[in-house]
Amino acid sequence: MKINRKIILLSLICSTLIYADNNSNKKTTSLDSITVTANKVEENIKDVPQSITVMDETIIEEKGLKNVIDIINQVPGMYAATDNGTSINFRGLNTSLFTRNNPVVIYINGIPSSNKFDFDPSLANIERVEILRGPQSTLYGKDAIGAVINIITKEDYDYWMGAVNFEFGTDKYNLTKFNINGPLIENRLFWGVNGELERDDGWITNTASNMDDNANRNKKRKLNTYFTFKPTDRLTTKLSISSNKENVYWQDGYVTDTQTPLKDLRRDKYDNEVRYDDETFEEYTNNSQSITLKYAFDNFDLTSVSTHKKYETEAEFDGDYTDNPLNRNLMFDYKDTKSLTQEIRLSSSSNDSFKWVTGLYYENEEEKSSFYGMDFGAMRQNIPSILDNNTYALFGQVMIPFAENFEFTLGGRYQKIKKKADIDVFMYPKTSSQPDTPIASSKGDKTWTEFIPKVALSYKINDNWSSFISYSKGYLPGGFNFYNNSNNINDALFDPQKSTNYEVGIKGNFGNTNLMLSAFRMDITDIHIYKVEGARWLTDNAKKAISQGIELEATHFLNDNWELNASLGFIDAEYKDYDNGTVKLDGQKIQHTPEYMARIGLAYYGNDGFYGRTDLNFQGETAYFNSDRNIMDKANSYFTANLKLGFKINKWDIYAYGKNLFNEDYIKAYNGAYNLGRVHFGDPRKIGIGFKYSF
Numbered sequence: 193m194k195i196n197r198k199i200i201l202l203s204l205i206c207s208t209l210i211y212a213d214n215n216s217n218k219k220t221t222s223l224d225s226i227t228v229t230a231n232k233v234e235e236n237i238k239d240v241p242q243s244i245t246v247m248d249e250t251i252i253e254e255k256g257l258k259n260v261i262d263i264i265n266q267v268p269g270m271y272a273a274t275d276n277g278t279s280i281n282f283r284g285l286n287t288s289l290f291t292r293n294n295p296v297v298i299y300i301n302g303i304p305s306s307n308k309f310d311f312d313p314s315l316a317n318i319e320r321v322e323i324l325r326g327p328q329s330t331l332y333g334k335d336a337i338g339a340v341i342n343i344i345t346k347e348d349y350d351y352w353m354g355a356v357n358f359e360f361g362t363d364k365y366n367l368t369k370f371n372i373n374g375p376l377i378e379n380r381l382f383w384g385v386n387g388e389l390e391r392d393d394g395w396i397t398n399t400a401s402n403m404d405d406n407a408n409r410n411k412k413r414k415l416n417t418y419f420t421f422k423p424t425d426r427l428t429t430k431l432s433i434s435s436n437k438e439n440v441y442w443q444d445g446y447v448t449d450t451q452t453p454l455k456d457l458r459r460d461k462y463d464n465e466v467r468y469d470d471e472t473f474e475e476y477t478n479n480s481q482s483i484t485l486k487y488a489f490d491n492f493d494l495t496s497v498s499t500h501k502k503y504e505t506e507a508e509f510d511g512d513y514t515d516n517p518l519n520r521n522l523m524f525d526y527k528d529t530k531s532l533t534q535e536i537r538l539s540s541s542s543n544d545s546f547k548w549v550t551g552l553y554y555e556n557e558e559e560k561s562s563f564y565g566m567d568f569g570a571m572r573q574n575i576p577s578i579l580d581n582n583t584y585a586l587f588g589q590v591m592i593p594f595a596e597n598f599e600f601t602l603g604g605r606y607q608k609i610k611k612k613a614d615i616d617v618f619m620y621p622k623t624s625s626q627p628d629t630p631i632a633s634s635k636g637d638k639t640w641t642e643f644i645p646k647v648a649l650s651y652k653i654n655d656n657w658s659s660f661i662s663y664s665k666g667y668l669p670g671g672f673n674f675y676n677n678s679n680n681i682n683d684a685l686f687d688p689q690k691s692t693n694y695e696v697g698i699k700g701n702f703g704n705t706n707l708m709l710s711a712f713r714m715d716i717t718d719i720h721i722y723k724v725e726g727a728r729w730l731t732d733n734a735k736k737a738i739s740q741g742i743e744l745e746a747t748h749f750l751n752d753n754w755e756l757n758a759s760l761g762f763i764d765a766e767y768k769d770y771d772n773g774t775v776k777l778d779g780q781k782i783q784h785t786p787e788y789m790a791r792i793g794l795a796y797y798g799n800d801g802f803y804g805r806t807d808l809n810f811q812g813e814t815a816y817f818n819s820d821r822n823i824m825d826k827a828n829s830y831f832t833a834n835l836k837l838g839f840k841i842n843k844w845d846i847y848a849y850g851k852n853l854f855n856e857d858y859i860k861a862y863n864g865a866y867n868l869g870r871v872h873f874g875d876p877r878k879i880g881i882g883f884k885y886s887f
Contacts (some may be wrong), residue, residue, distance in 0.1 A: 229342065230324050231589060231601075232331055232549045233539050238699055241601055241648035241660035243325040243710045243743060245759075249318055253884075254795060254805050256836055256849050258367070258390070259312055260298065260341065265809075267323050268743040268761030270296070270339065271786055273861040274444070275872060276474065276507070277308035282325075282338035283712065284739035284765030284782040288689070288720045290731045291671040292559075295338035297328070301345055301432070302497045303482045304533060306335035310478050310503050312438065314414035316386035317371040319344045325743070326712065327666030327693050330603040330646040333553060334583055337666035337691060348382040348420050350375050354887055361849075361880025364393040382420040389413055395876055396442065400467045400515040407442040407466050430484040440474045442466065445872040447513035450820040450864040454827040459857045459873040470510035470522055478503040492538055499533045511566055513868060519569075526563040532556045550588035557581045564674060568727075572622035575674050580612040589646065601648035601662075612637040613672040613681055636681030640688055642667055657700030666691035668720065675728035686731045687718045704749040713740040719782075723772055724819040724865040734770035737782055739763060755795045762788045775822040780815065783824060784861075787812035801840040808833050811858075819865040830858035832874070845884040852877050 226237040226246055237244055245267050247257075257263050264272040264280065271281045278294065279287040285295035287308055297306040300313055321343050328336035346353075352374030359367040371386035394408035418432040446462045480501040487494045504527070511521030537551025558580050565573040589603030616630035648662035668689040676684035697710030718733040741763040748756045765782040781787070790810040797803050809832045815824045833854055838847030852875060861872035 228322050229344070230322060231547070231591065232537065233547050233591075235547070235591075238658045239599065239650065239652075241599070241650040241662050241697075242695065243697055243708065243712075245323040245325065245745060246320060247323075248320040252315065252318070252321070254803070254836065255793070255807060256834065256851065257315075259315065261312070263321055263323070263341070264296075266759070266791060267325070268745065268759045268789055268791075269325060269741065269763060270323070270761075271784070271789065271811075273872060274440070275861045275863070277476075278311035279308060279784070279861070280311075280338070281784040281786075283714060283741070283763060284716070284737065284785045285338045285666075285668075285689075285691070286720065286722075286782075286784050288668060288671070288731055289722050289729070290673050290686075291669060291720075293335045293668070295335070295668060296341060297332055297336045297339075298341045298343065299332070300343045301430070301482075302484060302495070302535070303432070303480070303499050304333065305501075307503065307529070309476050309505050309529075310501065312412070312414075312436070313343065313434070314386060314388050314416055314436070315343075316369050316388050316414070317345050317373070317384065317416070319346045325710075326662070326695055327646075327664050327691060329644045329665065329667045330605045331549070331587055331589060333555075333585060333605070334607060334609060334667060334669050337668040337689065346371075346373060346384075348373065348375070348384075350378055352887075355884055357882065357884040359880055359882035362878040363395050364391075365878070365880060366391060367882075380422050382422075383418070384420075385415075385417040387413075387415040394441070394444075395464055396444075396446075397465050398442070398468060399465050400469050403469065403471070404441075407468075408444055409441050411439045413437045426488045428484075428486045430482075432480075432482045432484070434478070434480045436476075436478045438474075438476045440476075442468075442472050443870065443872055444860075444875065445870070448869045448871060450818055450867055450869045452869070454816065454825045454859060454862060454871075457827075457859065457869075457871055459876070466513075467515045468510040468513055469515040469517070470520060471508065472510045474505070474507040476503065476505055488541075492540055495535075495537050495539065497533070497535045499531070501529075501531045503529050505529075513870075521567045521569070523566040524563050525561075527559060527561045529557065529559040531558075545593050547591040548589065551586075553583070553585040553587065555581075555583040561674065567622050570621055570623070571619055574618045574620075574626060575615065575676075576618075577613065577615040577674055579614075579672065581669075582610045584608045597652040599650045599652075601646065601650070603646040605644040606641075607644060607667070608639065608641045609669050610637060610639045611669070611671060613684065615672065615674060615676050615681070615684060617677055632677050632679055634676050634679055634681040634684060638670070638672075638685060640669060642688070642690075653698075653700070656702060657698065659696075659698045661696045662694070664693045664695075666693055666714075671731070673728075673730050675730060677728070686720070687733050689716065689718050689720045689733070691716045706747045708745045709742070710744075711740075711742045714738065719767075719770075721770070721772070721783075722817070722863075725773065729865075732772070734767055734772075734777075736769040737765070737767045739765035739782065739785075741765075753797055753799075755797070757791075757793045757795075759791045760788070761790075777817075777824060780824040781826075783815045783817050786814045787829075802838075803840065804835075804837045806833065806835045814859075816862040816864070818869070820867055821864075825862075825864075827859040827862065830856050830874070832856045832858075843886050845886070846881075847883070848879070848881045850877065850879045851875070 261272040280294040293306045324340040328340040354372030357369040368389040373384035390412040393406040396407040398407040414436045416434045421429045482499040485496040507525040509523040512519045533555045539549040561577045585607040587605040617632040646664040650660040670688040672684040692715045695712040699708040716737040719737045723730045723732040744760040765785045770777040793807040795805040836849040855877040
């Protein structure tokens, strides 16, 4: 009855949004009008032999999506949560703890980012976001085993344009977002700047004395600027500079014992209160610069993308999660990471029916950890390390039309990855300075080489429908665990994760309905898993796993005013050969993987400027491993509802919104070990208002 009352109430909200105006001039959008750059060349979305989700700026704003995590959680088969950085699950593939890389890579105008601490770019100046579902390792490299999020920013025009946006909401939430772009020299030199300032006091209170009351407060600052220079009609040069900083305190949840089943854990049992006496925070600072050069020859394009990034992590955690003065344990993580990337590629002109792309890629990443470990009573363990990673790759892909309605795609990437590690382990009284000699020290390197193929066939059924079938390999590198109490570096090593992927799909439109449907199967070997072994946290490998399912996206335009959209992702992902040393987990669900995800949205666009949107989100049971109980425990399925109402007049947009309208109580992440269960809950109900001025 509880869910039934929610559905009835939501139906009343939908029915009273506003009246329908059948004289509106709003145009429906068919798949034929959507161009994407999934294969690093421009193509119509129906011609690309893979599953793709596309959201433009309007859809993202209507749904109230503030960041990449919000976007990810709208995509079938994909789920994201904040848990010591941004952690991603896609079709059963999870974030690799000690490579710090997600199985999904973000690209912004061709600039890559996969590190979990560098996964929250600004959305202030976007044109559209393309989510390329399925392995993209052939064209996009070593971490794209699951998917790619391709963010396209707004084009340069010979006039000034921009916007400023303010929002205010529950828990003193406030957001300022702005962008401005325009010509400094007509047709030749363009400049733009955009940014976001966001803060939230959070919904949990710390009742310990002499501590900030707002336990899970957070603050973000994102600034970006660029210059585009077009000295000739053929040559384009773009310099981009970004500076982002994020401060996250505590967590969106609580700490409990590990004996209570997840289905019995409820957010409302804790009265939104915690008590801890060591400041618990994570601070991420990311600065990057990139130069993109593109020259258009008569029959092909030459593109060079060079990037430099530096991101710093400073984090400290109350290790006992209480205000007990006799048990003050601290966990800490201070790291500096620098990376350089260089890609040079050649690609066919956009108007060619025979399309191709080929290129070279190089990446160097150095991570220095100066202060990493935890306190054990009166003793302190610190594990400073230096990791140096180099990636070299040669890639290419061709798309060959034949027999009028067929297109054959053949691609491959030869990749070499070399990783060096220098890890020391110190143990000393925390009241003393660190000694000169570690209790363990290990140095060494490991090189992996891999060929990553892709084969696909698409068939144009008619002018409205196309189908595809594909075979591809996915790859996520191995690496070294930081917690290595041995002098042998091989004891810290874990292997690369590999996948063999099969997908079949159909996409098109009939009448006022757009539809994309696909089925997939993924055979995974050496899947990366998170493991607790004694006093160590490790990345390890389970021998075999399988993931299979279906994904559906549909949009129906009821008339010129009303739009109905829906998506569904059903995933059957389980371990086939996984012995963690204490228990065999063969046949168990892969952790962090929801059994299903469903979204239903109804939107109205009025001729008088009024608009409204409501979105229902359903998520199935999700498994999490409990190390103390040696079981794969499951969190309950849940349902949330969001609503946004607004009015646009001239250049103004004024709106109000509500998220999690029915205050659903649900778990979004969990980690259980050493009799401490860290449970992250979804946010309670939030409401707010905002206004935007565009010019």
